[in-house]
Amino acid sequence: MNFRSFMDFLWYIVMVAKSLNEDVALAVTIVWALWTNRNETHHGGMGKFANQIFQWCIQYLDEYWSACTLPVKKTSAAKKNWVPPTGLNYKVNVDGAMFSAQKSVGVSVVIRDNEGHFIAELSKKLNHHLGAIETKAKAFEIGIAFAREIGIRDFVLEGDSLIMIQALCNSAPAPFSVAPLVYGIAVATHDFRSVKVSHVCRNGNIPAHLLAKHVLGMVDYCA
Numbered sequence: 001m002n003f004r005s006f007m008d009f010l011w012y013i014v015m016v017a018k019s020l021n022e023d024v025a026l027a028v029t030i031v032w033a034l035w036t037n038r039n040e041t042h043h044g045g046m047g048k049f050a051n052q053i054f055q056w057c058i059q060y061l062d063e064y065w066s067a068c069t070l071p072v073k074k075t076s077a078a079k080k081n082w083v084p085p086t087g088l089n090y091k092v093n094v095d096g097a098m099f100s101a102q103k104s105v106g107v108s109v110v111i112r113d114n115e116g117h118f119i120a121e122l123s124k125k126l127n128h129h130l131g132a133i134e135t136k137a138k139a140f141e142i143g144i145a146f147a148r149e150i151g152i153r154d155f156v157l158e159g160d161s162l163i164m165i166q167a168l169c170n171s172a173p174a175p176f177s178v179a180p181l182v183y184g185i186a187v188a189t190h191d192f193r194s195v196k197v198s199h200v201c202r203n204g205n206i207p208a209h210l211l212a213k214h215v216l217g218m219v220d221y222c223a
Contacts, residue, residue: 091155092143093158107212136164141184
């Protein structure tokens with residue numbers, strides 16, 4: 001069996017495991033992540049430590065289980081495309097990207113008004129080796145801070161991390177690693193007149209996503 005076939009086989013096992021129970025899914029996902037990490041290292045990439053691999057697996061499965069267990073309602077389903085805020089003046093979209101080889105992450109904020117006009121943008125590079133959920137949480141934190149700096153008082157805070165949205169809406173507990181950040185973000189919303197939290201699919205968060213990726217070549221940030 002060649003490398004490609006073996007990877008496809010592992011991916012199939014992961015998909016099957018998810019339909020069984022969480023323990024089996026976690027075990028097989030760890031095997032899949034270890035194999036992927038081994039090959040990344042073998043081909044000159046930056047290998048991950050055991051605790052990083054474990055946290056990645058937990059995050060990966062959390063996202064999957066959340067997507068499977070979230071009630072399907074037309075009124076609360078994630079939007080596939082960006083839409084202007086309803087009833088509020090602005091929408092603040094955030095996103096984050098990890099750069100493992102550089103041990104850094106990028107976060108971005110895009111602010112638009114209720115007519116879709118761009119009001120302000122921010123891209124920021126953080127020289128910290130964070131995991132996926134920690135990166136997303138920092139993006140939300142910086143999004144709130146940037147909104148305060150710009151001076152807007154009522155807005156929709158939107159991102160494509162279902163885990164963060166559920167935590168901020170108190171519909172699911174925050175992962176332990178970002179619980180303090182989630183609490184700080186929730187407290188910070190009280191500084192504004194009105195803040196709503198919204199989940200959007202990746203296709204509806206493209207400008208923020210591209211800005212976060214663009215940060216790789218930056219020294220610090222631009223706005």
